[in-house]
Amino acid sequence: MLRTPDDLLDFTCEALARVRDRAPLVQCLTNAVVTNHTANALLALGAAPAMVDVPEEAGPFASVAGGVLINLGTPNAEQRTAMTEAAEAAVAAGTPWVLDPVAVGSLPVRTALAHRLRDLGPTVIRGNASEVIAVSGAGAGGRGVDATDDVEGAADAATALAAATSGVVAVSGPVDLVTDGERVARVANGDVLLTRVTGAGCALGAVMAAFASVDDDRFATTVAATVVYTVAAELATKHGDAPGSFAVAFLDALATVDRSDLTGRARLS
Amino acid sequence: MLRTPDDLLDFTCEALARVRDRAPLVQCLTNAVVTNHTANALLALGAAPAMVDVPEEAGPFASVAGGVLINLGTPNAEQRTAMTEAAEAAVAAGTPWVLDPVAVGSLPVRTALAHRLRDLGPTVIRGNASEVIAVSGAGAGGRGVDATDDVEGAADAATALAAATSGVVAVSGPVDLVTDGERVARVANGDVLLTRVTGAGCALGAVMAAFASVDDDRFATTVAATVVYTVAAELATKHGDAPGSFAVAFLDALATVDRSDLTGRARLS
């Protein structure tokens, strides 16, 4: 079981190579705001996105996909049906799936759905600190999509949630935290410009689903996805120092980030 | 009450500083085409977008948001319900809200909805000349999303509509016109490339909602939003002279436009 920063970093490089080699099919049931950026992030990385989110298709597709992302950003009624269908099919088929409980807490429709999906046992739950606290049942959520809690303040909730779901929980913030309830990793990469591009966290959830498809150690794959994503963000700042050009450079960096970038920059603990 | 170009320009600089300082939460119920660009424009500007557009969430959120945008570009049934819910909640809570009646006139579903929403008294109505004429009840609308009338030809309709709704009406075009029924301002900034990027007008509506959250003089905030937006477009042409690169540079410019850009370039009358 991978635990040390060095082991996790070696694994990250290997997992990225596998993603690029296998081009895993990642089914995304995600919000209307970020669907384009998410698909482009997956394509840039080397994965194959498929946004199959209508009922009667979402379930069958989840059975054959490499990984599934369920993101609750704009959950209309038809998509909610498809999300439940996809999650149940993923569980039945053993397909890894990521739940991103966007803005849960005070918003009633998505919060109820998030709790139902949580109880199905997501492979990974990814959110900001307020979302993780809310989905764990320990708090009220943040301000819209923004966290009002900090990452370390969500560490206990994340650990409890990971234990309760027998899954992995990732808390995004200036320093990202990943835990499977026993192991805890922190990734201190990234750039504040990620918060100035919509869907940065949403696309990370999709990338976690891609990585989850290439190895059974989902703590390690989630750490790997986080490292690759946040190191790419750092590389992007060299070519884009404002939100528009950064977003473009970030997609380029996802396509080009390599082992030397990762080993030279990763700040894992 | 601000009237002179100099006063409005001073106010514009102050309002931009407030938006960046307060990061107002702007709820957008908008069309599928532009939701990503709109969120990115708000983030670049320094505001906090939240695309909460499902029934039972849209109303409660409009009660706590800083501003609300309702854009009728692709109004499916569920979104129409959410839009009415959000508008009613915004009115009840005193949240400023912007109505963007995209392509109203001959298209029956959105036109009926636009009239119902108009009668609720939007804080701001923003559209091109044909849309403003159509929503005022004085004409038939344009060709799809394109205006077939010119801005000055819509001036009377805009003034009458502002008076009827006790709100502000903004007419977009080569020279933008803003009126509250008594005061009238014209903004002669911008660039034709804005018409080559989808959702330029739609994102301006969201920016108007952001500015409306920082001051009670919504004539002045709407002028300020228009000046900031169109001056940013001019700055963007220095880095992008074709539609793709212009769109990227425009987001960068929204993030970086400052007082000296505004005072040096604004053409207010």
Next chain:
Amino acid sequence: MLRTPDDLLDFTCEALARVRDRAPLVQCLTNAVVTNHTANALLALGAAPAMVDVPEEAGPFASVAGGVLINLGTPNAEQRTAMTEAAEAAVAAGTPWVLDPVAVGSLPVRTALAHRLRDLGPTVIRGNASEVIAVSGAGAGGRGVDATDDVEGAADAATALAAATSGVVAVSGPVDLVTDGERVARVANGDVLLTRVTGAGCALGAVMAAFASVDDDRFATTVAATVVYTVAAELATKHGDAPGSFAVAFLDALATVDRSDLTGRARLS
């Protein structure tokens, strides 16, 4: 009837000039992932996109639009109703319409709809090899949105499908194939980076609808759209060699591609 590569290339240049001159109104009923990119591609080219996809509006609009695109990428229930409405209205009004049967084959909802729409006689059907084979009834489709068959392997299915629908069929791949059941053209332009940007094929369908509005020889207009689009992709690689910057440069190239680019680069046979 245009047959030779030289005649088709002359026609391509003339058709591009007409699109830019007339700015045809192109109605798009398309998937949530690509709607923004599709609208921007049409605007960059010089056409006028209108994403009118709600029932009771989609039909009337299809009667007056210059061309219609129906893309099955994320076909929710309301959009499926609107798509049938738009296709029937297009047929009745003589509006050219393009069907893009994204990921048909194993996915049941879209496959049933694709067959119903096919039977209405689309002016153009555009897809990858697996999609064309599936919609022709000769095979099972690909892996999500990716083709698992190659273009030449779909040539017979394309020819049979064109004959059965009395329309044009375009098969996208490294070398694109266009046929009306009698004539066959191949276009060997483009770049592999098109496969790293989501919606490259989807936007091509919209461009084919724009070109179909400017001449009655829809074999020739479909070839023209393909040449313009894939030559623009080649031009874009000069300014963007990774997915993010390529997508931006591609929109720029659609706006700037000219007769000399086309005559210098087109590889038609």
